[in-house]
Amino acid sequence: MLKQINKITIVGGGSWATANIKMLTDNTVEKEIFWWMRNAQAAEHIINFGHNPNYLSSVEIKVPKENISCDLKQLINQSDCILLNVPAAFLKEALTGITPEDFEGKKVVSAVKGIVPDENQIIGEFMNEKYRVSFDDFMVISGPCHAEEVALEKLSYLTIASQDTALATEFASMLNTRYIKTIVSDDIYGTEYGAVLKNIYAIASGICHGVGYGDNFQSVLISNAIRELERFVDAVHPIDRDIKESAYLGDLLVTAYSQFSRNRTFGNMVGKGYTVKSAQLEMNMIAEGYYAVNCLQQVNLQYNVPMPICEAVYAILYKKSSPAAEMRKLAEKLS
Numbered sequence: 001m002l003k004q005i006n007k008i009t010i011v012g013g014g015s016w017a018t019a020n021i022k023m024l025t026d027n028t029v030e031k032e033i034f035w036w037m038r039n040a041q042a043a044e045h046i047i048n049f050g051h052n053p054n055y056l057s058s059v060e061i062k063v064p065k066e067n068i069s070c071d072l073k074q075l076i077n078q079s080d081c082i083l084l085n086v087p088a089a090f091l092k093e094a095l096t097g098i099t100p101e102d103f104e105g106k107k108v109v110s111a112v113k114g115i116v117p118d119e120n121q122i123i124g125e126f127m128n129e130k131y132r133v134s135f136d137d138f139m140v141i142s143g144p145c146h147a148e149e150v151a152l153e154k155l156s157y158l159t160i161a162s163q164d165t166a167l168a169t170e171f172a173s174m175l176n177t178r179y180i181k182t183i184v185s186d187d188i189y190g191t192e193y194g195a196v197l198k199n200i201y202a203i204a205s206g207i208c209h210g211v212g213y214g215d216n217f218q219s220v221l222i223s224n225a226i227r228e229l230e231r232f233v234d235a236v237h238p239i240d241r242d243i244k245e246s247a248y249l250g251d252l253l254v255t256a257y258s259q260f261s262r263n264r265t266f267g268n269m270v271g272k273g274y275t276v277k278s279a280q281l282e283m284n285m286i287a288e289g290y291y292a293v294n295c296l297q298q299v300n301l302q303y304n305v306p307m308p309i310c311e312a313v314y315a316i317l318y319k320k321s322s323p324a325a326e327m328r329k330l331a332e333k334l335s
């Protein structure tokens, strides 16, 4: 079958974008990679020294110098596939000046694990509604995988989801390496919402740790979290899915327990008494779950799924509820 993807633009300059660049350029399937980031100084540094100065700086960047730019429109127009990798809260800003025509005939991949604020849409819905990207041309990269472990070439598994599983299989073949294995799925909604929710549960896990709960309680929290996640994705998009698969349970586990998790680290700081603002300032990175829990409250107005863990995190982050008191209340609702 004719190859559909030949030229890929990665949109974003953070850790996960850097890790995606590494995977795509370590993989030997023929393709050309372009890289957009908003930070001109960082782009200049990468062009001169071959390393991202701000994120995963040990990774050697093998993108041709002339393919790294801050001009997104030009890069999109040169590509047949666009991989979105900025945090959801900044996606609209990153796409300023880009029109539906720019995306015409292109494949779009989301490596974002968040909800677009105000629109309260997952990335597939947002790209479909605002940029007329058909769900048949849309893919999601997810699964339990921290950028830091990709940098260390630790064996990791990614799930590529699309309605068009032949397209997902083609894209997956461009990520496989000695240290990356890929799984193909057709569950865009479950994969996107699963990734959004696990970030919120990782914040809950961090908060619990921060206020002093131990491993025994953590495991009860996470076993309740996977049931809450399943209730929600089944309500939004009821298909036959096994929530124990790596894209759902696996991603929840790695984010809730890993030392590398931004969401867990952020929650831990909040549990220890940092304000939301000071925790955010302390981290050079973005905890998507902070934005997502606010959007999710809105989305769930349609579905009314019982979500006590999300509600507790929302109350702590947005209503200034005491983490210790909120977790004590939550503990009464877990089983």
Ligand SMILES: NC(=O)C1=CN([C@@H]2O[C@H](COP(=O)(O)OP(=O)(O)OC[C@H]3O[C@@H](n4cnc5c(N)ncnc54)[C@H](OP(=O)(O)O)[C@@H]3O)[C@@H](O)[C@H]2O)C=CC1
Residues within 6 Å of the ligand: 012, 013, 014, 015, 016, 017, 038, 039, 054, 055, 085, 086, 087, 088, 090, 093, 111, 112, 113, 114, 145, 146, 147, 148, 262, 284, 285, 286, 287, 288
């Ligand atoms: N890191 C990981 O292991 C994984 C991350 N993801 C997902 O990838 C997405 C990107 O996250 P990640 O790469 O980790 O991000 P990081 O936390 O590593 O970096 C933050 C990114 O956000 C950008 N940013 C910060 N503030 C602003 C702002 N005000 N306006 C515009 N952009 C801003 C930064 O740009 P700048 O450098 O120019 O400030 C940078 O690109 C998220 O949805 C995340 O959930 C998914 C799987 C794994």
Ligand SMILES: O=C(CO)COP(=O)(O)O
Residues within 6 Å of the ligand: 113, 143, 144, 145, 146, 199, 202, 251, 254, 255, 260, 261, 262, 263, 264, 286, 287, 288
């Ligand atoms: O999605 C991730 C791991 O699969 C990354 O999670 P964090 O953003 O919490 O680091």
